Amino acid sequence: MNNKTFYIETYGCQMNFADSEVVNSILMNQGMVPVQSAEEADVIFVNTCSIRENAESRVWNRLKEFRALKKNRQELTVGVLGCMAERIREQIIDKEKLVDIVVGPDAYRDIPNLLAEVDDGRKAVNVLLSLEETYADISPVRTSGNGVTAFVSIMRGCDNMCSFCVVPFTRGRERSRPFESILREIDELDQQGYKEVTLLGQNVNSYKHENTDFTTLMDLASSRHPEIRFRFSSPHPKDFPEALLHLIAERPNLCNYIHIPAQSGSSSMLERMRRPYTREQYLELIAKMKKIIPGVSLSTDIIAGFCDETEREHQDTMSLMKFVEYDLAYMFAYSERERTLAHRKYEDNIPEEVKKKRLTEIIQQQMSIQEKNNQKEIGQRHLVLAEGFSKRSDQQLSGRTDTNKMVVFDRENYQKGEYVEVEITGCTSATLIARPIAKSSIGRFYAEPAYA
Numbered sequence: 233m234n235n236k237t238f239y240i241e242t243y244g245c246q247m248n249f250a251d252s253e254v255v256n257s258i259l260m261n262q263g264m265v266p267v268q269s270a271e272e273a274d275v276i277f278v279n280t281c282s283i284r285e286n287a288e289s290r291v292w293n294r295l296k297e298f299r300a301l302k303k304n305r306q307e308l309t310v311g312v313l314g315c316m317a318e319r320i321r322e323q324i325i326d327k328e329k330l331v332d333i334v335v336g337p338d339a340y341r342d343i344p345n346l347l348a349e350v351d352d353g354r355k356a357v358n359v360l361l362s363l364e365e366t367y368a369d370i371s372p373v374r375t376s377g378n379g380v381t382a383f384v385s386i387m388r389g390c391d392n393m394c395s396f397c398v399v400p401f402t403r404g405r406e407r408s409r410p411f412e413s414i415l416r417e418i419d420e421l422d423q424q425g426y427k428e429v430t431l432l433g434q435n436v437n438s439y440k441h442e443n444t445d446f447t448t449l450m451d452l453a454s455s456r457h458p459e460i461r462f463r464f465s466s467p468h469p470k471d472f473p474e475a476l477l478h479l480i481a482e483r484p485n486l487c488n489y490i491h492i493p494a495q496s497g498s499s500s501m502l503e504r505m506r507r508p509y510t511r512e513q514y515l516e517l518i519a520k521m522k523k524i525i526p527g528v529s530l531s532t533d534i535i536a537g538f539c540d541e542t543e544r545e546h547q548d549t550m551s552l553m554k555f556v557e558y559d560l561a562y563m564f565a566y567s568e569r570e571r572t573l574a575h576r577k578y579e580d581n582i583p584e585e586v587k588k589k590r591l592t593e594i595i596q597q598q599m600s601i602q603e604k605n606n607q608k609e610i611g612q613r614h615l616v617l618a619e620g621f622s623k624r625s626d627q628q629l630s631g632r633t634d635t636n637k638m639v640v641f642d643r644e645n646y647q648k649g650e651y652v653e654v655e656i657t658g659c660t661s662a663t664l665i666a667r668p669i670a671k672s673s674i675g676r677f678y679a680e681p682a683y684a
């Protein structure tokens with residue numbers, strides 16, 4: 233396998249991107265060499281997502297494109313990783329002859345053996361889910377990305393079994409990674425010059441290793457690296473720890489931004505979704521967040537058109553979003569997934585046009601809320617971490633505020649990876665426009681009474 237080149241194309245959630253970095257490390261330890269395009273690769277891996285139907289269709293289309301490559305290079309190896317590999321394993325090999333290797337999210341250590349099987353002319357599959365695997369001893373290798381912000385996975389799997397969700401079937405039972413291994417990875421990132429870390433898990437509140445729960449882990453990580461900013465994704469409203477809110481309020485490098493998935497604003501719908509909280513309990517949690525962390529920025533996930541959704545339940549979702557005034561929302565129409573409880577027990581009976589109409593209403597309302605929220609930012613000062621050039625011009629830098637809002641400002645003498653104090657001068661519903669004031673740091677910026 234020495235010197236064979238490999239290319240990984242990653243789809244889906246941040247967890248998948250973090251997993252691709254683990255696979256980078258496993259293959260490079262075998263002497264393989266990462267390349268940036270499929271055309272240069274001896275081995276192509278597609279790390280896939282199964283959360284919605286269209287996520288899988290994108291992968292099928294991409295695999296068809298690789299068929300052309302394989303026609304000209306018979307020795308080319310094509311593999312499928314991730315949730316699709318776990319969900320429809322054999323079907324991939326049977327349906328798509330060009331695929332040689334299928335590996336589920338808990339079997340990446342086995343890839344070198346599986347590649348050896350392919351070299352011997354056999355198709356290779358390993359989709360065994362594990363109760364222990366966290367890849368704790370593997371240092372992920374980041375071959376893409378901006379070199380400033382990084383994802384660190386702290387746990388795998390999910391036990392929540394929301395009725396619409398395929399994740400528990402593709403990623404297995406919950407297990408937490410040893411906190412020493414997480415802290416070691418963050419130390420390595422600090423040495424490599426990274427300035428922001430997002431801790432990842434399907435439900436980070438459930439993190440528990442020995443006596444270390446999620447709040448303790450955030451306390452340990454943020455006190456050890458005061459000039460690294462920390463974010464996390466995703467928590468669950470059912471058991472969000474109040475202690476964590478107080479820690480975020482007092483610790484300047486814990487971002488005042490919380491992604492808190494609601495999925496629906498209707499208690500009867502939440503019950504069908506197997507989300508163990510009511511509308512009222514969710515709003516109580518939001519009120520607590522806003523009280524303990526003044527100015528906290530909130531985002532959420534929303535599903536439109538789930539089974540049996542009434543117009544009344546849809547309006548409950550609209551009114552909840554209007555009341556919370558999220559700064560950002562990930563909004564999707566319900567996509568039925570096999571093996572889920574909803575697939576087994578309910579009917580996907582909301583017509584596509586009604587799903588679309590409700591989703592459009594939700595998105596339009598959310599865009600106007602975002603525009604209004606961003607208008608309020610004009611004249612405010614923020615500490616922005618410059619992540620790179622703006623999409624529009626290399627004379628401008630872009631980065632995010634502590635509250636996770638995207639900001640664009642003139643480059644002047646500022647560099648990627650620097651914390652820059654800025655003043656907001658304009659906005660769109662998605663981006664803030666700013667003028668840079670001075671190079672700064674977390675310690676310096678939050679020492680100012682105005683921002684403490």
Ligand code: SF4
Pocket residue numbers: 390391392393394397398399400434435468
């Ligand atoms: S919490 Fe629910 S929606 Fe999130 S990954 Fe787990 S089962 Fe899926």
